[in-house]
Each structure stands twice: as structure tokens, then as C-alpha cells.
Amino acid sequence: MAAQALPAPFADLAPHGAWALEREAERTAKREASTVEDVRAFYDAVFPRMEAMVAHLERFPLDALREPERRLLWLALSVVEVSNLTERYRRREAIRAVSPLTYRSVQ
Amino acid sequence: MRTDLRPKKWAAKYPELGTGPIPAEPCISPDYFELERERVFRRTWINVCRIDDLPKPGTYFVRDLVVCKTSLLIIRGTDDVIRAFHNVCSHRGNLVSPYESGACNTGLFCPFHNWRYNDRGELIGVPDEESFFDLDKKKHGLTPVTCDVWQGFVFVNLAPKPEQSLRAYLGGVGDQLEGCPFNDMPLFQTYKVEEKTNWKIALDAQNEIYHLPFQHPLLIGHTFLLNEQKHTRLLDVRLYERHTLWSCEFVEGYKLAPMETLLGKIDRGGEGLRIKQLVGKFDFYVLFPNMVIILFRGPAEDGFATYNFWPLAVDRTIWEIRYYFPKANHVGRRISQEFFKCLIRDVQQEDSIAHEALYTGLASRAKTHMIFQDEEITIRYFHKVLEDHVGYYRGAHAAAR
Numbered sequence A: 001m002a003a004q005a006l007p008a009p010f011a012d013l014a015p016h017g018a019w020a021l022e023r024e025a026e027r028t029a030k031r032e033a034s035t036v037e038d039v040r041a042f043y044d045a046v047f048p049r050m051e052a053m054v055a056h057l058e059r060f061p062l063d064a065l066r067e068p069e070r071r072l073l074w075l076a077l078s079v080v081e082v083s084n085l086t087e088r089y090r091r092r093e094a095i096r097a098v099s100p101l102t103y104r105s106v107q
Numbered sequence B: 001m002r003t004d005l006r007p008k009k010w011a012a013k014y015p016e017l018g019t020g021p022i023p024a025e026p027c028i029s030p031d032y033f034e035l036e037r038e039r040v041f042r043r044t045w046i047n048v049c050r051i052d053d054l055p056k057p058g059t060y061f062v063r064d065l066v067v068c069k070t071s072l073l074i075i076r077g078t079d080d081v082i083r084a085f086h087n088v089c090s091h092r093g094n095l096v097s098p099y100e101s102g103a104c105n106t107g108l109f110c111p112f113h114n115w116r117y118n119d120r121g122e123l124i125g126v127p128d129e130e131s132f133f134d135l136d137k138k139k140h141g142l143t144p145v146t147c148d149v150w151q152g153f154v155f156v157n158l159a160p161k162p163e164q165s166l167r168a169y170l171g172g173v174g175d176q177l178e179g180c181p182f183n184d185m186p187l188f189q190t191y192k193v194e195e196k197t198n199w200k201i202a203l204d205a206q207n208e209i210y211h212l213p214f215q216h217p218l219l220i221g222h223t224f225l226l227n228e229q230k231h232t233r234l235l236d237v238r239l240y241e242r243h244t245l246w247s248c249e250f251v252e253g254y255k256l257a258p259m260e261t262l263l264g265k266i267d268r269g270g271e272g273l274r275i276k277q278l279v280g281k282f283d284f285y286v287l288f289p290n291m292v293i294i295l296f297r298g299p300a301e302d303g304f305a306t307y308n309f310w311p312l313a314v315d316r317t318i319w320e321i322r323y324y325f326p327k328a329n330h331v332g333r334r335i336s337q338e339f340f341k342c343l344i345r346d347v348q349q350e351d352s353i354a355h356e357a358l359y360t361g362l363a364s365r366a367k368t369h370m371i372f373q374d375e376e377i378t379i380r381y382f383h384k385v386l387e388d389h390v391g392y393y394r395g396a397h398a399a400a401r
Ligand code: FES
Pocket: B089, B090, B091, B092, B093, B094, B110, B111, B112, B113, B114, B115
């Protein structure tokens, strides 16, 4: 379980740890597999902490983050991943505008 | 330079282009597609990759050029020269590399019978060579394809003898973009979107901003400069010998989404890398026939994107999208880049739906022509340049236009 840990000041975000995904394709797949309610709950819990998360991460060099910090960054990137949905669309159909099979993220 | 909000400026700037409707047939006709194959894609300079795809000497990249019915090997030799070949073995025609990319500093081995080629395409090894008859290895290297590099973009030309050098082909766009720091902006993300559409329909749908308030109302409907009636206006249009540019500005002080407000606080900006010759905030170059280079000016630094529209068939296209940003130097910048990428990606998902719907509509033949307004002038010009190459309406179909 330790490998899944977030930095101590953000331990309370553990229930949302499943969103700490390294690759964009994984984050997109997670969004597409979620309900709007799930996405909203994740965004509402983590978005207000973003500034503090970034302040924490800024203490380390970007290309040499330790594992908990790396996971914290991925969590932040997942908030970015869903923000168009929660801030702009606010609609269910936007969860999956285009089939992920046709829209293939290569990197 | 400021955007002139009046209508019908571009037809006045380029009156010889006319203002009439454009036939839809080229977008749905299998005959037209066959002519494009021969007269466009096998005769013009085609961008196949970037130096990023060949990260060091002794690496290669494979580009399946379906429209030309071939697969190409782009090799950066250990001598640091970039060469292109058909990815086809001299023995019995197998594809030499079945991979998308790889290292070839110790040679390339055809998987079928292990014929070996060096990084200059020369045949250097044949198993059981003594069983062959008068086999002169020197005569059986890989088949070369004309290849040249401009600003880190690798182009090929499949013509046996290209009519022009790459630099001459790029013309005024090459001049305009000379000295851009493309090489300081590494590849950030690639997408490949496979669409049931004609390649020109997809390209045309990107080659204007008229649709933004309608097709993308929630994502970017209000960020590009609009006139009082809320219609988009281009800052500038330039028609080159065969390429085009349009440029536009963003609205200043538009209402920010919460994430954008946050980015304003956490993104301290990058190294301030700028592209000097930028015309507006968002410059969209179409490099005939199937490539787009977009330069965008962000608050903190610049970046660029490329599109390649790869025709597979008259009704099948792969839209390859790539983003390039200066390497993020801190977390806030990294998150900012991710935001910009995701925003445009989601816009492009909306576009992808349109690309397919447009093809379905035109393929019904309910309409014989498409109508273009003044702000869509670069599409009009693109179809003119294309037809100049294809010559469909110069021949038997002259009356059908
Ligand atoms: S086909 Fe390539 S080695 Fe035989």
C-alpha cells in the first residue's frame, strides 16, 4: 500500500488515489469509465487543494520527483483531465464525445 | 496589427479567386482520389516525421504512406544524415521493419530471411549467399526516396525526379518561418484519430474559424476575437504559391474558467521562448497538400502543433495531431501545458464528429456544391491549388463543374 501513498499533507485525498494515473490515455479512460457524479466528486474534492499541491511539488525538481510526489502530480493532471467536463460541459454526453478507439493517444 | 472587423476583406485582397460555389465531388469521388494519389501525393513534398522521431544517429522511423501504397523507412544514419527508403526488402519484397521506430546502428534485418542492410540502405548481408546466382549485393540496396529536412521537419518526395527542391516548394512559408525555434520545442503529445471522412473534409473543417462559436460554444466559442454580432474575424490571410496562412487574435479579458484562474496563479511561465515572426496569437499554416503547422502564443511562452491528414481511402482518414512545447521547467508550467493540450484535444473531439457528419452529408449527393464565405477563403484557395494539380475538371469532367 505504501507505493500508493500520497505525500503526508495530502493523505486525506487517498479515497481519490485511483485517479493518480501516469499516462494521459489512462486518465482519459478513467474519465470515460466514470459517471458524471464520480467525476464531479473527484473534482470537488481535489480542485480546491490544487494550489497547495503545486506549492508542495514546487519544492522538488520536476524531473526528479519521489514516488508520492509523482502520484500527487498525476492526481493534479487528472483534475486537468476532467476540468472541461466539470467546468464547461456539465453534461453527461461529454464523458465520451468520441470513442476512445478512434481517438488514440499515442504517447 | 489589429483585426479589421469589417466583412468581405479577403475577396477584395485576392479578387482573382472568385466567390462562387465549389464542387463537392472531389471530396467523395473515388476517381478523384485516384488522381490525387498520382498527381498530388506522388509528386509533392510530404512531411513524414520530425527530428524528434529520430532522436539520435543510428535510429529510424517508419511512415506507412497508405495513399502512395508504400511504407517508408526514414533513417538517421550514424553519419547524422537523414535518408529515406521504401521499407521493402530486395529479396522478395517483405517489409524490412515491422516496427514504428527503432535503432539501426548495427543494421536492419529483414525478418523473413534475415537480409541485412546498413544505416545507408546498403545490402551488407545475405544468409546462404553462395546459393544465389550472380547476386551483386552492391546493386540491391533499399530503394531510395528523395528526402530533405527543413527546420527539423522531414519531408519526402516520391517523384522519380522532383520538380523543385523542398525549400523552393515551401516558398514564402519557408521564408516566413525561417529561424523559428522549432528545435527547442520537443514533442509533447501525439494523437491519431481515425475518421470515416475524406482527408480534405477534415482539413477544410480545421481551415477556418467561422465555426468556433457554433461547433465549440462551451470550449472556445468566446476566446477568439469576435465582432459585435459575435462572428469571428481573421487578423490576416496570406495566400502563397500553394500554401496558405490565416491568423487570428484572442479576446482580451474573456471570462476565465476556474482552472484557468488557478493556472494564472501557479504558472510562473517558462524560459520565455518566443517565435519571432508570429503574425497573430494563433497562426495557422496549411502546407499543401496535407500538413498544418499552428503557432500559438501563450501568456508565458509559445508552442506549436502540427496536423497531418493521412488519406487511407476516399472515405477514410487518419488525422495525426502533435503538440510541441518548450520543456516545462516547473510544475505549474507542466500543469498549464496539460490544460492547454486537453482543451484543444476536447475541441478536436468535437471537430472529429463534424468531419464524419460532413462526409456522410456530402456522400449523399443531396448537394452538388459547397458555399464558402469570405472568412473561409483559405479553403477556397486550397481547392483551387488542388484542382490545379489534379486537373479533373480540365478533362472529361469539364462540363460537370
Ligand atoms: S524477403 Fe527479406 S530476406 Fe527474404
